[in-house]
Amino acid sequence: MSPPLVNRRQFLGGSLAAAGALAFTGCAQTGPANATTVQFWHLLSGGDGITMEGLIDGINAQYSEFFVRPTVLAWGTPYYTKLSMAGAGGRAPELAMMHAARVPGYVPGGLLDPWDLEMLAERGVSEEMFTAPVWESSVVDNQLYSVALDAHPFIALYNRDICEAAGALDSDGHLQRPDSPDDFLEMCREIAAVTGGRALSYGFLGDGNQMWRLFYTLYCQHGVEMSFPQGGTAEFDREAFVSSLEFMHQIADGEIAARQGTIDYAIAEFAGQQTGIHFTGVWELPTMQEAGVPVDATMIPPIFGNEAVYADSHSFVLPHQSEPDDEARGHAYTFVAELLKNSLTWAGAGHIPAYRPVLEDPEYAELLPQANYADAADYLVYDPTAWFTGSGSNFIQDFGQIVGGAIVSGDGYDAAADAFQEHVDAILSRANPANPEEG
Numbered sequence: 001m002s003p004p005l006v007n008r009r010q011f012l013g014g015s016l017a018a019a020g021a022l023a024f025t026g027c028a029q030t031g032p033a034n035a036t037t038v039q040f041w042h043l044l045s046g047g048d049g050i051t052m053e054g055l056i057d058g059i060n061a062q063y064s065e066f067f068v069r070p071t072v073l074a075w076g077t078p079y080y081t082k083l084s085m086a087g088a089g090g091r092a093p094e095l096a097m098m099h100a101a102r103v104p105g106y107v108p109g110g111l112l113d114p115w116d117l118e119m120l121a122e123r124g125v126s127e128e129m130f131t132a133p134v135w136e137s138s139v140v141d142n143q144l145y146s147v148a149l150d151a152h153p154f155i156a157l158y159n160r161d162i163c164e165a166a167g168a169l170d171s172d173g174h175l176q177r178p179d180s181p182d183d184f185l186e187m188c189r190e191i192a193a194v195t196g197g198r199a200l201s202y203g204f205l206g207d208g209n210q211m212w213r214l215f216y217t218l219y220c221q222h223g224v225e226m227s228f229p230q231g232g233t234a235e236f237d238r239e240a241f242v243s244s245l246e247f248m249h250q251i252a253d254g255e256i257a258a259r260q261g262t263i264d265y266a267i268a269e270f271a272g273q274q275t276g277i278h279f280t281g282v283w284e285l286p287t288m289q290e291a292g293v294p295v296d297a298t299m300i301p302p303i304f305g306n307e308a309v310y311a312d313s314h315s316f317v318l319p320h321q322s323e324p325d326d327e328a329r330g331h332a333y334t335f336v337a338e339l340l341k342n343s344l345t346w347a348g349a350g351h352i353p354a355y356r357p358v359l360e361d362p363e364y365a366e367l368l369p370q371a372n373y374a375d376a377a378d379y380l381v382y383d384p385t386a387w388f389t390g391s392g393s394n395f396i397q398d399f400g401q402i403v404g405g406a407i408v409s410g411d412g413y414d415a416a417a418d419a420f421q422e423h424v425d426a427i428l429s430r431a432n433p434a435n436p437e438e439g
Contacts, residue, residue, distance in 0.1 A: 035067040039093030043075040059338045066331035076392045092319030095332040100137040100313040101383040101390030107140045109434030113318040114143040123337035133380035134354045146315035150351035153311035153376045154213040160294045162276035166191040177301040184303050188256045191276035200257040201278040203266030208400025218244040220308035220381045228386040234424035242413045249410040282350035297369040299376045307379040312391045387432035
C-alpha cells in the first residue's frame with residue numbers, strides 16, 4: 001500500500017506551524033477570568049504600536065465579555081512567513097493585521113478565511129463605509145478577505161514658510177499642483193532659489209521601497225496600470241515605465257534633489273529645513289512636527305496629468321482556523337468595528353482613516369495637516385495584484401536593483417524595462433508557494 005500523500009497545508013500545519021507556535025509564546029497578558037480571549041497578531045511598532053496599544057486597552061476596558069491579547073511581531077518577511085505557517089496549520093490567532101497588497105497572495109492556499117458581510121453589517125461596517133479603492137483592495141475572488149483600518153499613501157510634505165517665499169503656494173495657501181514635468185521642475189527651481197541649496201528631499205539610494213513608491217505613483221499618473229496574470233506575462237505600458245524613470249533621474253540631479261540621497265539623509269535634510277518639499281510616506285509627518293518644521297502636506301501633484309497616489313493599508317484578516325471558536329470570532333468582529341469607529345486617534349499618526357464616517361467627521365477636518373490630503377483616499381493605487389507583490393515583498397527590493405542604476409546614471413531605461421519584464425515573467429511562471437497546485 002502506498003504511503004498517504006501529504007499536501008502543503010498538512011506539512012506546514014505539522015512541523016512548521018508547530019515551530020511557529022513555539023516562536024510566539026511568552027505573551028503574559030490576561031483578561032478577566034470569564035472573558036473570552038481574542039488573540040491578535042500585528043506588526044506595529046514605534047508610535048503606531050503605542051497608539052494601537054492604547055486603542056486595544058480602551059476596547060478591553062469597554063467590553064467585559066472578551067479580552068484582546070496582542071502579540072507584536074517584527075514587520076517584513078518573517079512576520080508574513082510566521083502568519084502563513086499558523087494559517088496553514090489551522091492554529092492561527094483569531095485576528096491578524098496584514099498590508100492589504102499582501103492579502104491576494106495568501107488567499108489561494110486557504111491561509112485566510114473570508115469575512116462574513118452580514119456579521120460586519122450588524123456592527124456598522126459595510127461597503128459604503130469605505131472609498132472604492134480601499135474596498136476593492138480588500139476583495140479577492142468576489143469575497144472580502146481584509147478590512148482596512150487606514151490608507152498610508154506616499155505624499156508630499158512641504159515647508160510652508162519656504163514654499164510661500166518661493167511663490168509656490170496657491171491662493172488658499174496650499175502647495176501648487178503643476179500637471180506637467182516641466183512645470184513641476186520649474187516650481188522646484190524657484191524653491192531652490194529660496195533655500196540656496198536643493199528644493200526637494202527624496203531618499204532612494206539602496207531602497208527599493210522608496211523607488212517603487214514614487215515610480216508607481218508617477219507611472220499610474222499616466223492613466224495606466226500594470227497587470228501580472230499568473231502563468232502569463234507582465235502587462236505594462238513601456239512608455240510610461242521609461243518616462244517615469246526619466247523623471248526620477250531629472251529630480252535626482254544634485255540641484256533639485258540629492259543625486260544619491262538615502263532615506264535617512266532626506267529625512268534629516270527636510271527636518272533641518274534645508275528643502276521645501278519632501279516625498280515620503282505619511283508616517284514621517286509626526287517626525288517633522290516634532291522637529292518644529294512648519295509642515296503642511298498634500299498629494300504628490302499630478303505631474304503626468306492624472307491624480308494617483310501610491311498606498312497600502314493596514315488591514316485586518318482572519319487567519320484560517322480549522323475549528324474556529326464562533327464566540328471568539330464574533331468578538332474579533334466587534335473589536336475590528338470598534339477600532340474603525342475610533343480611528344480618529346489613529347489618524348493622528350498621519351494615516352488616512354479607511355472608515356468613511358471618521359474621514360467625514362468634522363473633527364477630522366480640524367486635524368491638520370492630515371485633512372489636507374484626505375482626498376487621496378479617492379485616488380489610491382495599490383500594488384499590482386499578484387502573490388509576490390505588496391509592502392515588504394522581495395519584488396519591491398528586486399525592482400530597486402533593476403532600476404536603481406538607470407535612475408542614478410540617466411541611462412539604460414529601456415534595458416531596465418526589459419529586465420523588469422524578464423524578471424516578472426519568470427516569477428509569474430512559478431507557482432504561488434501558498435498554493436503550489438495552482439501552477
